Amino acid sequence: MRLLEVKNLKKIYTTRFGGNQVQALSNVSFSVEQGEYVAIMGESGSGKTTLLNILASLDKPTSGEVFLDGKNIVTIKDSEISAFRRDNLGFVFQDFNLLDTFSIQDNIFLPLVLAQKNYQEMNSRLQSLSGRLEIEEILQKFPYEVSGGQKQRAAVARALITKPKLVLADEPTGALDSKAAMNLLKIFAAINHLGQTILMVTHSVAAASHANRVLFIKDGEIYNQIYRGSMSNDDMYQKISFTLSVLASGGEDLE
Amino acid sequence: MNKFFYPKLALVNLKKNGNTYIPYILTCIGSIMAFYTMVSIHSNKGLDQMPGSINLKMILFLGIIVIGIFAVIFLFYTNSFLIKRRKKELGLYSILGLEKKHIARVLFYETIFVTVISLSLGLIGGILIGKLLFLLLLNVVHFKSPLSFHIDYWGLLITTGVFLAIFGLTLLTNFLQVKLSNPIDLLKGGQHGEKEPKSSWIVTLIGIVSLGTGYGIALSVETPLEALLLFFVAVVFVIIGTYALFISGSITLLKQLKKNKKFYYQSRNFISVSGMIYRMKQNAVGLANICILSTMVLVTLSTTVSLYIGQEGMRRDFYPLDVSIVGEAANTDFAAVKAIVESEKDKLKVRSNNEISFDLAHFRAFQESNHFLKDMVADESTDAMYYERISNITLIPLDDYNRLTSGSKSLAENEVLIFSVGDNYGEPTIVFGDEQYLITEQLESIPMDFKKTQDMGHTYYLIVKDAGVMDGIYQTMRNDDDPVTTLHALMFNLDGDEDTLNTFSANMRAAVLQNNPDINIQNLYEALTELYFFFGGFLFLGVFLGSLFMMATVLIIYFKQISEGYEDSERFEIMQKVGMDKTEVKKTIGKQILMVFFLPLAGAIVHVAFAFPVITKMLAAFRLTNITLIFLCTLVGVVVYALVYTGVYLLTARSYYKMIH
Numbered sequence: 049m050r051l052l053e054v055k056n057l058k059k060i061y062t063t064r065f066g067g068n069q070v071q072a073l074s075n076v077s078f079s080v081e082q083g084e085y086v087a088i089m090g091e092s093g094s095g096k097t098t099l100l101n102i103l104a105s106l107d108k109p110t111s112g113e114v115f116l117d118g119k120n121i122v123t124i125k126d127s128e129i130s131a132f133r134r135d136n137l138g139f140v141f142q143d144f145n146l147l148d149t150f151s152i153q154d155n156i157f158l159p160l161v162l163a164q165k166n167y168q169e170m171n172s173r174l175q176s177l178s179g180r181l182e183i184e185e186i187l188q189k190f191p192y193e194v195s196g197g198q199k200q201r202a203a204v205a206r207a208l209i210t211k212p213k214l215v216l217a218d219e220p221t222g223a224l225d226s227k228a229a230m231n232l233l234k235i236f237a238a239i240n241h242l243g244q245t246i247l248m249v250t251h252s253v254a255a256a257s258h259a260n261r262v263l264f265i266k267d268g269e270i271y272n273q274i275y276r277g278s279m280s281n282d283d284m285y286q287k288i289s290f291t292l293s294v295l296a297s298g299g300e301d302l303e
Numbered sequence: 304m305n306k307f308f309y310p311k312l313a314l315v316n317l318k319k320n321g322n323t324y325i326p327y328i329l330t331c332i333g334s335i336m337a338f339y340t341m342v343s344i345h346s347n348k349g350l351d352q353m354p355g356s357i358n359l360k361m362i363l364f365l366g367i368i369v370i371g372i373f374a375v376i377f378l379f380y381t382n383s384f385l386i387k388r389r390k391k392e393l394g395l396y397s398i399l400g401l402e403k404k405h406i407a408r409v410l411f412y413e414t415i416f417v418t419v420i421s422l423s424l425g426l427i428g429g430i431l432i433g434k435l436l437f438l439l440l441l442n443v444v445h446f447k448s449p450l451s452f453h454i455d456y457w458g459l460l461i462t463t464g465v466f467l468a469i470f471g472l473t474l475l476t477n478f479l480q481v482k483l484s485n486p487i488d489l490l491k492g493g494q495h496g497e498k499e500p501k502s503s504w505i506v507t508l509i510g511i512v513s514l515g516t517g518y519g520i521a522l523s524v525e526t527p528l529e530a531l532l533l534f535f536v537a538v539v540f541v542i543i544g545t546y547a548l549f550i551s552g553s554i555t556l557l558k559q560l561k562k563n564k565k566f567y568y569q570s571r572n573f574i575s576v577s578g579m580i581y582r583m584k585q586n587a588v589g590l591a592n593i594c595i596l597s598t599m600v601l602v603t604l605s606t607t608v609s610l611y612i613g614q615e616g617m618r619r620d621f622y623p624l625d626v627s628i629v630g631e632a633a634n635t636d637f638a639a640v641k642a643i644v645e646s647e648k649d650k651l652k653v654r655s656n657n658e659i660s661f662d663l664a665h666f667r668a669f670q671e672s673n674h675f676l677k678d679m680v681a682d683e684s685t686d687a688m689y690y691e692r693i694s695n696i697t698l699i700p701l702d703d704y705n706r707l708t709s710g711s712k713s714l715a716e717n718e719v720l721i722f723s724v725g726d727n728y729g730e731p732t733i734v735f736g737d738e739q740y741l742i743t744e745q746l747e748s749i750p751m752d753f754k755k756t757q758d759m760g761h762t763y764y765l766i767v768k769d770a771g772v773m774d775g776i777y778q779t780m781r782n783d784d785d786p787v788t789t790l791h792a793l794m795f796n797l798d799g800d801e802d803t804l805n806t807f808s809a810n811m812r813a814a815v816l817q818n819n820p821d822i823n824i825q826n827l828y829e830a831l832t833e834l835y836f837f838f839g840g841f842l843f844l845g846v847f848l849g850s851l852f853m854m855a856t857v858l859i860i861y862f863k864q865i866s867e868g869y870e871d872s873e874r875f876e877i878m879q880k881v882g883m884d885k886t887e888v889k890k891t892i893g894k895q896i897l898m899v900f901f902l903p904l905a906g907a908i909v910h911v912a913f914a915f916p917v918i919t920k921m922l923a924a925f926r927l928t929n930i931t932l933i934f935l936c937t938l939v940g941v942v943v944y945a946l947v948y949t950g951v952y953l954l955t956a957r958s959y960y961k962m963i964h
């Protein structure tokens with residue numbers, strides 16, 4: 049089943065003063081199947097965050113369409129967009145984005161409280177997540193009292209607790225050391241095994257090698273993609289590294 | 304490295320942090336101006352020549368002390384706020400390779416710049432505004448003849464010294480901060496804002512108890528004397544209570560709310576309760592400061608304004624008639640005195656009315672129900688009730704009373720009429736020594752005095768059968784330092800414009816005293832000058848300090864808004880990302896900000912309400928008993944202050960909203 053469909057996405061930023069225009073996305077089309085784990089890679093400035101922000105309905109494209117589960121999110125009214133985001137999407141950010149006013153537990157509860165779920169329900173959902181994410185110990189602590197890896201696992205819990213259709217992650221391992229990053233990638237793989245669809249932007253080859261598929265973006269366009277097929281993580285790793293080096297040398301078409 | 308590197312970097316830093324450093328420098332300038340102005344007015348030579356200047360100088364000196372203490376506390380507070388906000392920047396420098404001693408050097412140059420700018424502008428401003436304020440002071444104390452006002456070099460020197468010391472100390476604490484911290488701490492420093500106060504039931508309890516005690520004292524004070532003695536005790540309790548409750552009480556309460564899961568996990572409460580906990584943790588001390596400062600502004604302004612406006616009314620209490628001339632009947636030629644007065648009146652064409660003259664005897668005695676004792680019980684002097692029982696007693700022969708009232712009352716040897724200035728005398732008889740006298744009538748009025756509220760002790764006028772009886776009682780009751788014989792009084796009111804009457808009063812005093820050095824002259828117009836000096840000085844200081852505290856409040860609010868805005872802008876973004884509506888986020892945050900900023904004002908108003916009874920009692924000690932007037936002054940003060948406060952809030956809120964967009 050096709051969960052996400054992106055068609056001819058284009059994004060032009062106009063700087064506030066004067067007509068200086070930046071074309072962040074020129075023409076992006078791809079689709080994601082239910083249960084897939086897709087990594088997006090590309091050089092700095094190639095438009096990855098821009099793409100993710102549009103998918104997250106945090107930003108509007110200049111033109112093009114995005115269908116999530118058959119619904120065009122580009123045309124959703126402003127007044128409904130928050131609720132839509134809350135109900136359908138989960139986010140994991142590079143810098144965690146936890147609120148320092150809340151304990152870890154309350155940070156995780158936040159989307160559910162906003163959706164007006166009752167406490168029992170929230171608690172039971174948290175029970176089933178906290179074990180898997182190894183965050184039981186820190187639930188009552190505040191974000192500034194825990195480590196980066198713990199923060200990111202809490203952010204994952206917050207993304208998953210609404211049972212979203214799609215989890216979007218922008219460089220989730222970017223601020224973590226290699227051990228914590230490894231740990232997080234295992235968690236992503238595990239939840240993907242349970243059927244969670246994940247779209248992850250990353251610079252890390254190791255991170256991308258866990259995915260089912262890797263999309264490469266160059267200059268605002270999809271440049272290439274690698275399917276895992278029956279490859280092992282190591283094979284994936286080598287293939288990704290190779291593609292990236294070609295990409296970096298500005299190389300000719302790979303296909 | 305270029306030798307201008309550090310000064311340049313320091314200058315760049317100040318510019319970059321302009322939105323906090325400019326207000327800080329303005330505060331420094333303001334404090335320096337205030338301090339110098341006070342010092343230079345206090346040391347003005349011209350003031351010494353004025354009558355009553357001793358009181359005024361004392362008040363001004365008090366002002367210098369208060370401003371000095373205030374400047375130390377406040378500049379330290381703002382400096383610590385600034386340096387905390389800059390820790391991240393300083394940490395960055397050290398990561399980029401500046402050693403601690405280099406950072407210290409940058410801080411040193413920054414302080415130098417701040418000091419030079421503040422001192423030069425502050426002193427120039429002080430010199431300019433000092434003259435203006437001096438004229439204002441002369442105006443409120445009703446002093447007419449012009450006095451010159453020069454630049455006070457000593458004042459400049461003292462001010463420079465005091466503030467150099469303050470700046471030096473702030474620099475030292477900044478050095479210490481940098482020295483004691485490692486780069487990681489510095490990088491994290493700005494994130495948690497002020498030190499987290501621990502919330503605990505014990506502190507909350509202490510807060511409730513001391514606030515309750517303070518309020519209790521305020522409400523239970525009964526006499527002006529108690530009020531004067533206990534006011535500062537109450538103030539200390541209220542201050543302790545305010546800090547404890549802001550720091551701990553608020554958080555304890557909010558945490559209690561948080562424990563109620565059903566209430567807490569409602570989308571609206573969820574965000575406001577945790578938001579408020581966080582804000583209170585960060586701002587408790589600052590908010591308590593605002594609350595205390597606001598209370599101080601309100602109390603200072605309302606009391607000084609009440610006193611100033613009310614002095615017209617209160618002077619009558621001291622002087623039932625404008626002039627009273629009292630001397631020993633036996634060795635004073637009152638006909639001659641009267642002739643001198645008349646001739647002085649003629650010289651200036653002053654007219655008088657209500658002229659009365661009579662014999663009298665006056666003494667103080669200690670009242671025990673209907674017994675009046677000569678010896679005061681000395682060892683009870685700590686008891687406030689002791690002062691309640693001291694009575695001022697004036698004896699007047701019936702002849703004089705009948706003549707003055709055109710009455711024809713008669714009395715037997717052991718009978719008296721009584722007039723009590725305060726509450727009526729409740730006993731049927733009155734006993735002096737071994738003699739008991741029967742009260743035949745409680746008089747409602749008397750020519751030489753009138754009914755008024757008595758703040759301590761009693762004042763009785765007794766009409767006795769004749770001079771013989773009067774002298775008999777007097778000789779039994781008089782103390783060793785009282786005059787040997789009974790007295791005679793001449794009293795009258797004056798008509799004319801104030802200036803003429805002032806001149807007349809001075810002339811008359813000189814002329815009368817020339818021939819009768821022992822005579823006692825009390826003159827409303829002479830006293831008035833002193834009163835004006837006293838209350839005018841108070842008013843001046845009140846308004847002066849009021850404005851200074853107000854400035855401090857404004858600055859704290861501004862700093863708070865900026866730091867809130869800085870952090871809220873991040874929070875604002877995250878909340879939207881997790882799926883909260885933009886307008887909803889704005890609404891909840893706006894509500895919290897409003898609550899945080901108006902909590903101190905509400906606290907201050909409650910404090911003032913509870914202080915009101917004490918204030919009225921205290922002012923009664925200055926013979927200001929017009930409670931309606933005091934109430935109006937306080938009310939106007941509160942309303943005006945609330946308006947100014949709201950205005951400041953709205954202005955600073957703008958920079959806040961700019962930051963979160």
Ligand SMILES: Nc1ncnc2c1ncn2[C@@H]1O[C@H](COP(=O)(O)OP(=O)(O)OP(=O)(O)O)[C@@H](O)[C@H]1O
Pocket residue numbers: 061062063070071072090091092093094095096097098099
């Ligand atoms: N708000 C904005 N206004 C103007 N230009 C923008 C804005 N955001 C991004 N850009 C530009 O769009 C282009 C793509 O930016 P984007 O953040 O999507 O890159 P990225 O692939 O996420 O890079 P990185 O890997 O460094 O995070 C860049 O040239 C960037 O300068």
Ligand SMILES: [Mg+2]
Pocket residue numbers: 096097098
């Ligand atoms: Mg990016």
